[in-house]
Amino acid sequence: MEKNFLPVTREEMLARGWEQPDFVFVFGDAYVDHSSFGPAIISRILEAHGYKVAMISQPDWKDEESIAVFGEPRLAFLVSAGNMDSMVNHYTVNKRHRTMDAYTPGGKTGKRPDYATIVYCNLIKKKYKKKPILIGGIEASLRRLAHYDYWSDKLKHSILMDSGADILMYGMGELSIVALADALDSGMNVEDITYVPGTVYKAKEIDHLLRGEGLRKAIELPTFEELTADKLNYAKSFNIQYRNTDFATANILIEKYGEKRYIVQNPPSRPLTTQELDDVYELPYMNTYHPSYEKEGGVSAISEIKFSLTSNRGCFGGCSFCALTFHQGRVVQVRSHESLIREATEMTKQPDFKGYIHDVGGPTANFRRPACDKQMEHGACTNKQCLYPEVCKNMKVDHKDYIALLRKLRALPGVKKVFIRSGIRYDYVLADKDDSFLRELSKYHISGQLRVAPEHVTDHVLDLMGKPRAEVYERFVKQFKKVNDELKLKQYVVPYLISSHPGSDLKDAIALAESVRDMGYMPEQVQDFYPTPSTISTCMYYCGVDPRNMKPVHVTRSPHEKAMQRALIQYRLPENYNLVKEALLKEGRGDLIGFGPGCLIPPRPMAVKDNRHKDAERKEHKDNKPVKGKKDNRNGRPERKDGRPKKGKR
Numbered sequence: 001m002e003k004n005f006l007p008v009t010r011e012e013m014l015a016r017g018w019e020q021p022d023f024v025f026v027f028g029d030a031y032v033d034h035s036s037f038g039p040a041i042i043s044r045i046l047e048a049h050g051y052k053v054a055m056i057s058q059p060d061w062k063d064e065e066s067i068a069v070f071g072e073p074r075l076a077f078l079v080s081a082g083n084m085d086s087m088v089n090h091y092t093v094n095k096r097h098r099t100m101d102a103y104t105p106g107g108k109t110g111k112r113p114d115y116a117t118i119v120y121c122n123l124i125k126k127k128y129k130k131k132p133i134l135i136g137g138i139e140a141s142l143r144r145l146a147h148y149d150y151w152s153d154k155l156k157h158s159i160l161m162d163s164g165a166d167i168l169m170y171g172m173g174e175l176s177i178v179a180l181a182d183a184l185d186s187g188m189n190v191e192d193i194t195y196v197p198g199t200v201y202k203a204k205e206i207d208h209l210l211r212g213e214g215l216r217k218a219i220e221l222p223t224f225e226e227l228t229a230d231k232l233n234y235a236k237s238f239n240i241q242y243r244n245t246d247f248a249t250a251n252i253l254i255e256k257y258g259e260k261r262y263i264v265q266n267p268p269s270r271p272l273t274t275q276e277l278d279d280v281y282e283l284p285y286m287n288t289y290h291p292s293y294e295k296e297g298g299v300s301a302i303s304e305i306k307f308s309l310t311s312n313r314g315c316f317g318g319c320s321f322c323a324l325t326f327h328q329g330r331v332v333q334v335r336s337h338e339s340l341i342r343e344a345t346e347m348t349k350q351p352d353f354k355g356y357i358h359d360v361g362g363p364t365a366n367f368r369r370p371a372c373d374k375q376m377e378h379g380a381c382t383n384k385q386c387l388y389p390e391v392c393k394n395m396k397v398d399h400k401d402y403i404a405l406l407r408k409l410r411a412l413p414g415v416k417k418v419f420i421r422s423g424i425r426y427d428y429v430l431a432d433k434d435d436s437f438l439r440e441l442s443k444y445h446i447s448g449q450l451r452v453a454p455e456h457v458t459d460h461v462l463d464l465m466g467k468p469r470a471e472v473y474e475r476f477v478k479q480f481k482k483v484n485d486e487l488k489l490k491q492y493v494v495p496y497l498i499s500s501h502p503g504s505d506l507k508d509a510i511a512l513a514e515s516v517r518d519m520g521y522m523p524e525q526v527q528d529f530y531p532t533p534s535t536i537s538t539c540m541y542y543c544g545v546d547p548r549n550m551k552p553v554h555v556t557r558s559p560h561e562k563a564m565q566r567a568l569i570q571y572r573l574p575e576n577y578n579l580v581k582e583a584l585l586k587e588g589r590g591d592l593i594g595f596g597p598g599c600l601i602p603p604r605p606m607a608v609k610d611n612r613h614k615d616a617e618r619k620e621h622k623d624n625k626p627v628k629g630k631k632d633n634r635n636g637r638p639e640r641k642d643g644r645p646k647k648g649k650r
Contacts, residue, residue: 003284005033006043007054008292010069021054022046023181024073026120027137028089028112029082029103029301030293031057033286036305038137038173039080044283045174051075051181057290058104058111061119064127072128075184078177079120079165080137083301085532086116087151093530094559095151102304105289105296114151117143121163132190134180135159136169141327142534144170144200144265145241145255146227148234148542150531155228155542158255158263160200166190168200171327172313174280175269197247198269203262206254216267218252219244225258235547238539242547245325247271248379271314271333271376278339281310287350304358307347308421309340311405312362316371316386317425319455320466320536321501321529324363330380332367337405341412348414355415360406361422366429366437368402371395388466391431399429399437410444420445426452426476427468435483442484442491450480453496456504457515464503464546464553465537470515477519494521499565500556501529502540506587509565513580513600514592516569526569528562571600578605 007013008031013021023046027039034040043053054073059066067077082089082103089112092098100107113119117139124133143159160168167190169176176198183193194201209218221240222233237255244250250267257263272280287306289299314332315324324330340360347353359365370376371386372394386392409418420441429438441450454473456462462469477493484491497516499509516522531538540546540553556562564583567576580601584592592600 003286005031005055005286005290006047007070008057008290010071013054013070016052018052018054020052020072020074021070022051022074022185023053023076023078024056024067024070025053025078025080026056026059026067026124027078027080027082028058028086028116028120030105030299031055031290032103032288032299032302033290034288034302034305035281035283035285035310036308037083039082040285041280041283042078042080042136042173042177044285045177045280046181048279048283049178049181051185053078059120059123061113061116061123064123067120067124068127072131075181076132076134076166076190077124077128079117079124079133079135079140079163081116081120081139082112082137085139085142086112086114087149088530088532090114091151093528102301103299105293105299107297107300115162117159117165118163121165125164132167132184133163133165134167134169134177135163135165136173136177138323138327140168141170142323142532144168145221145253145263146224146234146237147533148531148538149533150538150541155224155234157224157257158200160202160263161257161261166201167193167196169198170200170265171198171268171329172272173198173269174272174276194264195266197266200263200265203264204260206262206264209252209254209264216250216252218254221253221255223256231543232545232550235539235543235545235550238536239547241534242325242536243382245329246379246382247329247331248377249382250379268329271329271331274334274336277313277333277335281335281343282339307353307357308359308361309343309347309357309409310362311335311340311360311365311402312367315363315367316375316380317364317367318385318388318466320464320540321498321538323532323535326534328363330371330386331375332370334368334401337408340405341408344409344412344415348412353414355417357409357415357418359419359421360409361420363422364425364428365420365422366399366402366424368405369396369398385466387425387427388468389463390468391427395431397428397431397433399432399434403437403440406440406445417447418445419447421451423451423453426454427472430472430476430479435479438479438483439487442480442489443487446491448490449492449494451494451496452476455496455498456501456508456512458504458508458511461501461503461508464540465498465501492521495519495523496525496527497523497569498527498529499569500562502537502553502555504556504565505554506561506564506568506583509568510584510587510589510592513568513571514598516571517598517600522570522572526566528566568600574605577601 046053054070101109104111117135121133140159145158149156176196179196221237227234247268247270253265255263312334314328316330455467457470480493531541541555544555546553564579567579571580
């Protein structure tokens with residue numbers, strides 16, 4: 001049978017000979033049938049298991065008929081906000097509306113509502129009151145229990161409560177969706193499906209769980225009322241959740257609402273085997289957006305990943321500001337070389353392929369195996385990290401498999417270059433006694449710059465971030481330079497940095513600015529800390545303590561102080577001058593104002609002549625003289641405003 005998109009209209013459904021779909025999938029992105037998009041994976045998985053799935057992309061949430069395109073599905077509605085949390089998709093860290101949505105045709109904004117999962121579910125409930133609703137995706141996954149919501153600045157219920165959905169799938173969902181589909185297909189009532197790993201459900205009584213009748217222990221978290229009464233209770237609850245994210249060791253978690261309402265979280269699904277992961281990525285995707293979007297300019301999100309390969313899942317890096325532990329887990333899963341080569345070979349046959357594979361990676365590109373041998377049987381440790389505060393003695397550090405894969409991809413006919421643009425863990429690279437990977441990375445897989453993420457320089461901030469100490473980054477930079485000098489290549493390390501992370505004050509921001517000065521490079525991209533749901537850092541931001549040890553943490557909430565911290569990292573930009581000077585004087589660091597070699601800024605703003613605009617200025621002014629003192633307020637490259645995380649940003 002010829003590959004095709006799943007039906008998006010009733011006419012397309014009838015053309016397939018279907019009178020009724022088994023599932024109707026309602027989601028907040030444009031329909032892009034590619035393995036980097038959650039709705040594509042879940043719908044193709046169901047199709048592979050014999051189920052009929054119809055797709056409703058970006059329905060009009062003000063019109064309940066917009067979700068009635070296919071009528072009532074036989075088994076259930078599926079709902080996802082899309083590839084991003086809808087609030088992150090809509091708003092910058094300053095809570096301003098973004099000007100572009102890369103997941104919508106033509107980049108238009110406003111095609112999905114705030115808190116999209118909740119809105120879509122409520123819309124369905126109005127029209128089809130008794131039909132089961134299963135929710136999933138990143139928004140549902142990271143809001144599965146009570147969570148701090150940055151945009152409303154308050155603690156919110158489990159999204160399962162507010163949406164009215166029946167079951168929530170968290171994590172990647174391939175195993176849980178099939179189990180749920182089979183249970184519904186067998187005739188089970190949705191309220192009786194309480195046993196599927198990787199799911200969350202509502203319950204009215206939990207005595208059987210507390211008696212230990214299941215395979216796992218059940219832990220009662222603080223009630224929602226207790227969480228809202230004291231932020232420290234939320235910190236304690238979050239720490240319990242964080243310690244129960246592994247497939248092998250996690251317990252059942254129970255959160256009570258009111259008198260007799262409970263949210264029950266089952267342990268996570270197990271990691272996929274290599275064969276299972278291969279099967280997922282070799283389903284019959286169309287690998288592009290639906291052709292109906294062409295007239296609107298297409299969907300720009302595909303450009304980032306169309307010629308990229310996903311080689312792994314999961315991450316044992318454990319950064320505090322990253323939600324991967326809660327979503328994909330810490331156990332790394334990998335695809336086989338053969339599967340990746342088959343996908344790359346098909347890629348080279350596409351008419352717009354120019355010879356460049358843009359990425360071969362995942363959450364962390366150079367993780368191609370679990371951190372240690374025991375993880376696949378016993379799970380990741382609940383009381384310590386693999387790489388922080390130092391590399392665990394049990395870790396198996398080995399880049400040989402990744403090197404072999406990259407060599408095979410480079411050798412494919414039609415491939416000119418294979419880039420690595422996912423993040424790499426430089427501490428993991430340093431832990432490898434064989435520098436072959438760093439040599440091949442430098443020689444074949446970057447072009448002038450290698451972007452890595454030290455994030456900060458002061459030790460106490462790095463400790464809170466779960467990142468290696470500054471001296472580890474400095475050692476990596478020296479090793480990178482040494483290797484590139486030997487290869488006679490002029491290439492540089494470009495750092496990603498975060499401002500205003502919990503624990504960082506103006507003194508820390510000044511120390512970071514001095515480090516930037518000493519490296520002789522001003523970062524073009526600085527990320528203000530963004531408190532997204534279900535990260536340790538977000539818990540710190542809300543509670544003012546580190547949930548792992550309950551020690552107080554300084555939190556910068558003032559927009560003005562945040563602006564000063566960010567400006568310090570980019571102190572050379574003329575538009576940042578006043579903020580930088582204010583911060584330096586406030587902290588008694590007037591020694592950094594002047595013309596000396598260690599100074600950050602001069603005593604007064606300097607006139608800036610912008611030669612790029614000289615010709616335009618001559619045309620504009622009759623006296624043929626350029627305007628003196630005109631400032632250039634640009635950063636040298638356009639700021640990305642569509643909300644997508646930068647490739648490799650960890």
